[in-house]
Amino acid sequence: MISFGMSEEQEIVRDTLREFAADALRPAGRECDETSAIPDELLQSAWELGLTTTQIPEEYGGGGEERSLVTNSIVLEELAYGDAALALALVGPSQFANAILDHGSDEQKQKYLPLFCGENFHMASLAQLEPGPVGEPMRPRTMAEPKGEGWVVSGAKSFVVMGDRASHFLVFARNQDGVDAFIVARDAEGLTISEPELNMGLKGLATVGLELERVEVAAADRLGGEAGCNVACLINNSRVALGSVLLGLSRAVLDYCVPYSKDRVAFDEPISKKQSIAFRLAEMHIECEAMRNLVWQAASHLEKGLDATAQARFVRTYVNEKALWIADNGIQVLGGHGFIREHPVEMWFRHARTLSVLEGTAGI
Amino acid sequence: MIDFTLTETDQAIVDYNRAAALICRKYARYYDENEEEMAPEVLPEAEAFYAETPLPPKGGAEDTSPPVMMALHAMISHWGDYTIRLKRSGGGLGNAALSAAGTPEQQKKWGNLVLSMAITEPGCGSDPSRVSTSAVLDPETDEWVINGEKIFVTTGIRAEAVVIWATLDKSAGRAGIKSFLVEKGTPGFDVPHKEKKLGIRADDTAAYVFSDCRIPRSNLLGGDESISKKTSGGFRGVMKTFNMTRPMTAAMGLGLAEAALDFTREQLAEAGVEIDYMAGLISQSAAAEKFIRLEAIYDASRLTTLQACWLAGEGKPNNMESSVCKAHAGGAVRAITQGCIEILGAMGISREHLLEKWTRDCRITDIYEGTGEIQRLIIARGLLDYTRADLK
Ligand SMILES: Cc1cc2nc3c(=O)[nH]c(=O)nc-3n(C[C@H](O)[C@H](O)[C@H](O)COP(=O)(O)OP(=O)(O)OC[C@H]3O[C@@H](n4cnc5c(N)ncnc54)[C@H](O)[C@@H]3O)c2cc1C
Numbered sequence: 001m002i003s004f005g006m007s008e009e010q011e012i013v014r015d016t017l018r019e020f021a022a023d024a025l026r027p028a029g030r031e032c033d034e035t036s037a038i039p040d041e042l043l044q045s046a047w048e049l050g051l052t053t054t055q056i057p058e059e060y061g062g063g064g065e066e067r068s069l070v071t072n073s074i075v076l077e078e079l080a081y082g083d084a085a086l087a088l089a090l091v092g093p094s095q096f097a098n099a100i101l102d103h104g105s106d107e108q109k110q111k112y113l114p115l116f117c118g119e120n121f122h123m124a125s126l127a128q129l130e131p132g133p134v135g136e137p138m139r140p141r142t143m144a145e146p147k148g149e150g151w152v153v154s155g156a157k158s159f160v161v162m163g164d165r166a167s168h169f170l171v172f173a174r175n176q177d178g179v180d181a182f183i184v185a186r187d188a189e190g191l192t193i194s195e196p197e198l199n200m201g202l203k204g205l206a207t208v209g210l211e212l213e214r215v216e217v218a219a220a221d222r223l224g225g226e227a228g229c230n231v232a233c234l235i236n237n238s239r240v241a242l243g244s245v246l247l248g249l250s251r252a253v254l255d256y257c258v259p260y261s262k263d264r265v266a267f268d269e270p271i272s273k274k275q276s277i278a279f280r281l282a283e284m285h286i287e288c289e290a291m292r293n294l295v296w297q298a299a300s301h302l303e304k305g306l307d308a309t310a311q312a313r314f315v316r317t318y319v320n321e322k323a324l325w326i327a328d329n330g331i332q333v334l335g336g337h338g339f340i341r342e343h344p345v346e347m348w349f350r351h352a353r354t355l356s357v358l359e360g361t362a363g364i
Numbered sequence: 365m366i367d368f369t370l371t372e373t374d375q376a377i378v379d380y381n382r383a384a385a386l387i388c389r390k391y392a393r394y395y396d397e398n399e400e401e402m403a404p405e406v407l408p409e410a411e412a413f414y415a416e417t418p419l420p421p422k423g424g425a426e427d428t429s430p431p432v433m434m435a436l437h438a439m440i441s442h443w444g445d446y447t448i449r450l451k452r453s454g455g456g457l458g459n460a461a462l463s464a465a466g467t468p469e470q471q472k473k474w475g476n477l478v479l480s481m482a483i484t485e486p487g488c489g490s491d492p493s494r495v496s497t498s499a500v501l502d503p504e505t506d507e508w509v510i511n512g513e514k515i516f517v518t519t520g521i522r523a524e525a526v527v528i529w530a531t532l533d534k535s536a537g538r539a540g541i542k543s544f545l546v547e548k549g550t551p552g553f554d555v556p557h558k559e560k561k562l563g564i565r566a567d568d569t570a571a572y573v574f575s576d577c578r579i580p581r582s583n584l585l586g587g588d589e590s591i592s593k594k595t596s597g598g599f600r601g602v603m604k605t606f607n608m609t610r611p612m613t614a615a616m617g618l619g620l621a622e623a624a625l626d627f628t629r630e631q632l633a634e635a636g637v638e639i640d641y642m643a644g645l646i647s648q649s650a651a652a653e654k655f656i657r658l659e660a661i662y663d664a665s666r667l668t669t670l671q672a673c674w675l676a677g678e679g680k681p682n683n684m685e686s687s688v689c690k691a692h693a694g695g696a697v698r699a700i701t702q703g704c705i706e707i708l709g710a711m712g713i714s715r716e717h718l719l720e721k722w723t724r725d726c727r728i729t730d731i732y733e734g735t736g737e738i739q740r741l742i743i744a745r746g747l748l749d750y751t752r753a754d755l756k
Pocket of ligand 1: 481
């Protein structure tokens, strides 16, 4: 039955996260960007909200709450409304935990999920993107060769979110049959972790590169075990997650531009009374609504276990384009002031630009 | 719960509508070229269709709500063709205006007629407060005397009566404008011509002239009471009806866009162009990449339209949303049909295929029921908390 109605629970989650984002994330965003660091206390306070742990089944030590991808997409939108870099950081551990939950073997679940059920923030990262131009999600250059019972993985990864803190990496690599994901411990032999990368946006979010030189991975550490896993499904999930983040960011831009334009006077009246500005704001609103519907559709299809490859792709294509347009025009509405780091719009523009090239680095 | 799937019953209704729409599609070219309105009686397949096809089940509380189904129905029937139907659909825009602004007695009296709605004049369209068709009460005969000209009246010829906007006092602006019902055949009411158009050529669009046209005093919608009210019967009532008609016009245009996408997809498949939703820029052809973008625009627009209708079904305000979906669809259908032509090249403009016709037909979506610019005005006012005077 076609319905756009949030459940009561979803409304509560939305309101709670909206408040948290306004109180804790928005005020911290600029400082994190300037210092390229996220304070431990912030990560810890979010950890205590239970973003990751509550949805892990009780048998592994989690809260055992039902996981809804639509709800999680709403969560990401709200967090990103506060700050996109912090949003990705706070749900960082979930990307790994959810990948194990959705695709892991029983053994993998028993081994890895309890890591995320402790009192303290615990990070493990997805390693999907690679250095060099133009990514092809299903054609990574990192290779996995069979060796004995297990595998040998070689290649390079980049933009590994919070890899500086990660205990494990889920490394996407190609084997003779297709693409697989391999769990690699931080101290694995042959793995080199770079210093944090220097990026245009999301600067608070430390990302690292990985060099894998004939890293040996046991058969049991291929995601899904012997059966392997459906990597496309992970990519779809990530597309929807990143779309939710871009949506939250877009709304932040619009909500910043509205009062600013009503206040700013030029040629004897507020600039918001000029159609060129007013229509731009209308356009931002139209696109926020359209983006949310695409995100919800893909999330809902994924949640129902339907093939959502096309819908997730629509999210990636459409939301990237429109969020970039909104972030870019956020600067334009503020004019020269938009270019100055006193206002957040230049930062949101850098965030959007950075988010739009990511793939496979987030999850709901 | 947030959900984007159809129930079995929904699906049966959709399939039934699609089958009917496919029959209409066969006649699309002929009636476009001949610019005649299709009379359903001449559709030979209609009778056979109804004889052979069992009616679909009716939706219940567990199924998609009626306004959303209405939008889906509008999409599907226009996917078949903009104008041609197996069955003639009932009312026109004027019927919506009558239900919004008419007294119960008026609704009872005229509700079964096909009513067109004539606001636009040669001198005013987007700004209906400039309406100059006049209505003057003749106290001796208790009649309104109407003088003026209306253009671009949808269902103008087929309509049995029209709801017009006329002013009692031009200097009063909006407050002076009231709605009146004029029946066809009233002396002084002429239909001088049918408009010649870019698209939706088989659709009946007409011009009206009123010269000393006399109608009973009781033909003022909302009755005498509405004279003293600032905007009753005119603006407010009609504006309220737009909350459902705007999503419907969006849906109609989207049906044409969907037809264009289906045609383009088939042609790409035939040419061996693969569309891979997972692929990045290296392994995807430019044609496929472009096509995916058009599909994404379509889906965004379709969902946004359904959302506006869903809100209506929930009894929630959807003023902003109906403008949002109309504005979005207006741009989307232009981008999609024109983008499909770009992908297919010369085939896209050939009159041997329907793509060029869908492109012409759907161009109206961003114009009537408030242009894209007017929708943006409404949305911007909502965002900025501005009145009409603040932003125009
Ligand atoms: C096929 C067809 C069917 C129609 N059916 C009906 C019908 O049944 N009944 C009826 O009453 N009318 C009908 N119309 C009329 C239609 O609603 C008007 O054409 C439309 O509202 C635009 O008015 P206009 O043509 O006078 O354009 P104008 O008002 O002259 O506008 C010209 C341009 O200026 C822009 N513009 C105007 N004001 C502003 C503003 N404030 N800010 C920014 N831009 C602005 C417009 O967006 C447009 O781009 C129909 C039209 C067509 C073509």
